[in-house]
Amino acid sequence: MSMSVPKPGSALILLGHGSTVNPDSSTPTVLHAESIKRRGLFDEVVCAFWKEEPSFRQVLDMVESPDVYIVPNFISEGYFTQKIIPRELGLEGPLTHLPPRPGLPARTLKYCDPVGNHPGMTELLLHRAREVAPGVDPRAASLVIVGHGTSLNENSGLAVKEQVASIQARGEYEEVLGMFMEEDPFVTDWQKHTSAPDVIVVPFFVSDGLHSYQDIPVLLGIESEPGAAASSAAVFRRNPYPIGGRRLHYSSAIGTDPLFASVILDQVAGFDAQHPQRA
Amino acid sequence: MGELLITGRYELRHHLDAGAPQDSLAAFTDPAAARDIALYDAAGNYRPLRTAPTLKRGWRLSLATIEQLRDALDAFYPAMLAARLAFDQGRLAVTPLRETLARQSGMYAVTRKISNPNADALIGTFCRSDCACLKTILWPIAADIPITSLPPDKFHPTPDPAIIPLLCAEACNLLVARAREVVKQSAP
Numbered sequence: 001m002s003m004s005v006p007k008p009g010s011a012l013i014l015l016g017h018g019s020t021v022n023p024d025s026s027t028p029t030v031l032h033a034e035s036i037k038r039r040g041l042f043d044e045v046v047c048a049f050w051k052e053e054p055s056f057r058q059v060l061d062m063v064e065s066p067d068v069y070i071v072p073n074f075i076s077e078g079y080f081t082q083k084i085i086p087r088e089l090g091l092e093g094p095l096t097h098l099p100p101r102p103g104l105p106a107r108t109l110k111y112c113d114p115v116g117n118h119p120g121m122t123e124l125l126l127h128r129a130r131e132v133a134p135g136v137d138p139r140a141a142s143l144v145i146v147g148h149g150t151s152l153n154e155n156s157g158l159a160v161k162e163q164v165a166s167i168q169a170r171g172e173y174e175e176v177l178g179m180f181m182e183e184d185p186f187v188t189d190w191q192k193h194t195s196a197p198d199v200i201v202v203p204f205f206v207s208d209g210l211h212s213y214q215d216i217p218v219l220l221g222i223e224s225e226p227g228a229a230a231s232s233a234a235v236f237r238r239n240p241y242p243i244g245g246r247r248l249h250y251s252s253a254i255g256t257d258p259l260f261a262s263v264i265l266d267q268v269a270g271f272d273a274q275h276p277q278r279a
Numbered sequence: 280m281g282e283l284l285i286t287g288r289y290e291l292r293h294h295l296d297a298g299a300p301q302d303s304l305a306a307f308t309d310p311a312a313a314r315d316i317a318l319y320d321a322a323g324n325y326r327p328l329r330t331a332p333t334l335k336r337g338w339r340l341s342l343a344t345i346e347q348l349r350d351a352l353d354a355f356y357p358a359m360l361a362a363r364l365a366f367d368q369g370r371l372a373v374t375p376l377r378e379t380l381a382r383q384s385g386m387y388a389v390t391r392k393i394s395n396p397n398a399d400a401l402i403g404t405f406c407r408s409d410c411a412c413l414k415t416i417l418w419p420i421a422a423d424i425p426i427t428s429l430p431p432d433k434f435h436p437t438p439d440p441a442i443i444p445l446l447c448a449e450a451c452n453l454l455v456a457r458a459r460e461v462v463k464q465s466a467p
Contacts, residue, residue, distance in 0.1 A: 022325070023319070051452050052357075053358055054353075054357040058362065059358070061365045062353075087384075102368040
């Protein structure tokens with residue numbers, strides 16, 4: 001996988017959620033942007049965030065290339081990718097044409113699929129599951145993929161449900177389940193929904209930020225209150241957690257994997273394949 | 280620029296460290312160090328608002344190229360170089376607070392209920408330069424409703440050409456989030 005064709009005259013904007021309370025939330029997005037920038041494929045590479053600066057509203061002033069690829073570093077095709085981002089950036093669909101402004105050329109905004117839609121996500125989730133529970137036989141283990149889920153958008157949990165279906169189809173794990181923070185089935189009920197002696201939980205999130213590092217451990221019962229931020233604590237090093245006669249294995253979020261930079265570039269290549277340039 | 284002093288080709292340090300001996304400051308040369316320096320204040324608290332007057336001291340960052348300088352300034356003060364250029368070219372879009380709040384959805388939809396006096400009072404504490412945010416506010420509460428809770432110089436970019444201004448073209452998400460708290464507290 002991965003695009004290696006340079007895109008002269010193009011900017012890449014990576015959009016992340018960010019956080020006003022957790023300094024680690026935006027870190028993977030920033031690191032992926034730096035890694036892509038070093039490859040020199042784009043004239044400009046910048047990040048923007050919902051909860052940090054630069055904001056979604058500010059970022060279009062930060063690039064001046066005629067072609068602007070916008071990739072959401074979000075897992076699900078949901079509330080943020082379908083409502084917030086188009087609204088904040090003034091997007092009209094996959095392609096938005098902006099007239100020239102003083103100091104700026106006419107620009108075409110190219111709104112790519114979020115990283116969570118990429119087919120490589122399944123492999124990244126399975127890789128995390130194997131990594132966090134070495135020596136555990138998957139045929140005697142429950143694998144739980146955790147997403148945010150929200151009543152604000154019915155598609156929000158879809159990314160998790162699709163991954164669960166595709167991992168189930170491989171038949172490697174005794175059972176594979178999707179659970180959510182704010183949608184049924186709730187992650188707090190994991191003991192009720194799972195049956196194997198080993199339960200492996202992989203958060204389908206882009207960073208080890210507030211949700212995957214501080215909130216979900218509390219919902220799982222491995223922490224009694226939200227701990228310190230990931231950069232200053234060690235939740236992932238104390239696996240497995242013995243709870244209710246079972247062994248719980250909790251992994252870090254997949255979005256910190258360096259392979260994500262390639263996934264981002266694939267989303268750009270995928271956009272161009274779907275929207276070929278007119279000659 | 281803000282609390283930064285930019286000297287020579289190209290060195291950054293806290294402006295209060297202007298006269299500090301070179302070897303008394305921790306030396307950095309990687310532009311990526313800018314984010315690490317800007318991420319926490321002197322007490323180790325996370326700085327979600329980079330234009331808060333809480334940049335820590337005791338470091339200097341030497342950069343090899345103008346591109347690296349730009350990257351570092353973007354890390355210390357995100358989007359501020361771009362806002363200044365857009366402002367100079369007459370294309371910086373300024374959005375009144377009412378428009379910002381009216382477009383919110385989900386958990387922030389409730390912010391449109393904040394009263395004008397409560398919004399003015401909130402801005403008077405949340406945006407004040409001495410302890411909260413160094414930016415110059417360009418937006419009003421509404422087209423005919425100015426902010427009255429901060430001194431006049433909060434609304435006018437410095438005329439000093441040696442200072443790169445920090446321009447606020449629209450209320451940030453932190454202010455919107457705080458407006459939500461104000462509405463929730465004042466609800467019956």
